[in-house]
Amino acid sequence: MNTPHEHIVKSYDEEQRRLxxxxxxxGETAVAQLEAALDVxxxxxxxxxxxxxxxxxxxxxxxxxxxxxVMHMALRGPMARDLREILAGLRIPADIERIGDYAANVAKRSxxxxxxxPMPQITGLRALGALAARQVRDVLAAYRDGDAAQALxxxxxxxxxxxxxxxxFRELLTYMMEDPRNITPCTHLLFMAKNLERIGDHATNIAENVWFLVHGDQPLPPRDKRDETSTTGAV
Structure with a gap:
């Protein structure tokens, strides 16, 4: 027979798995929204x-x-690892909610x-969106599996x-300069592309929270970042 303590621990573990x-x-709902937005x-x-x-x-x-x-779990007197679960349980859904918002923005702009x-740059936008969707799917798998290496x-x-x-971004700027009639549709595409880039940033946030969940305050290794649009006035 399980002791009361064992029963509480088992119940708490079940709540963590459900969370x-x-x-x-x-996350899967948000990435499905993104893929649907790219399709429309x-x-x-x-x-x-x-x-x-x-x-x-x-x-x-x-x-x-x-x-x-998460708040219900927080009232159960969690220990250090459980506190990290709770913090991740607050931070990761906030990032996913923003991913859903950006997917809706892409659909709205469409x-x-x-x-x-029709614009030829749609192909490039879809390729960017496919990368963003892969980032979200892969980081969700890393979170599900508690895989900090995959998160990195x-x-x-x-x-x-x-x-x-x-x-x-640079291709769209060039297209706008070549013909003023392209300015309006290219502006919409610029905002859509920025939404997709931000989705990638939120996937990175989730990856860093998976690292925190597994390793606590152990420092993350430095990473490369190649968004150079700030030198040309990004949207």
Whole structure:
């Protein structure tokens, strides 16, 4: 027969596993929103874009539920590792919520973009979005598995996403200078690309929280960052 202490520990472990499952589900919902948003940009589907924007409420609702569950766990007198679980349980959903917001922003901008003729830079935007989506999926797997090494891999790959963003940013600026009629659609694409770059930043935040969850205050190694758009006036 389990002692009362063993029963409490088992119950707390089950709550932690449930919390991790909720966070992964929230992240998967956000990345599905992102991939759907990239798809409607390609298909120029205003109706689908509006549905994606409306669906952002589901991610917000998941964040509220997770916050409630985390606070419930915090009242159970956690130890050091459990405190890290609680902090990660607050920080990671906040990043995921922002990822969902940025995905909704991409869908919203696609509606305005559809007023103009199709742009060749859509291909580059989709490639950037695919990188961002991979970052989110991989960091969710690292969180689910408690894999700090994989989280570092995701963190390092953010430099690749930054480099793609910088290249697309410069291409769009050149396209705008070549013909003033391109300014409006290119501006929409610039904002969409920035949303995708920020999604990569939030995936990096999650990766760093996975490291913290596993290793505590052990310093993270330095990393490369290649967003050079600040030298040309980024949006």
């Amino acid at each position: 991790a499952g909720e966070i992964v589900l929230m 940009v390609q298909r120029r589907d205003d109706g689908a874009a509006r549905r994606i924007v409306a669906n952002d409420e589901a991610i917000d609702a998941l964040e509220r539920q997770i916050s409630h569950d 509606i305005a973009l559809n007023v103009s003729p 891999v995701v963190r390092e790959r953010d430099a690749e996403l930054d480099a793609h963003y910088t290249a697309l």
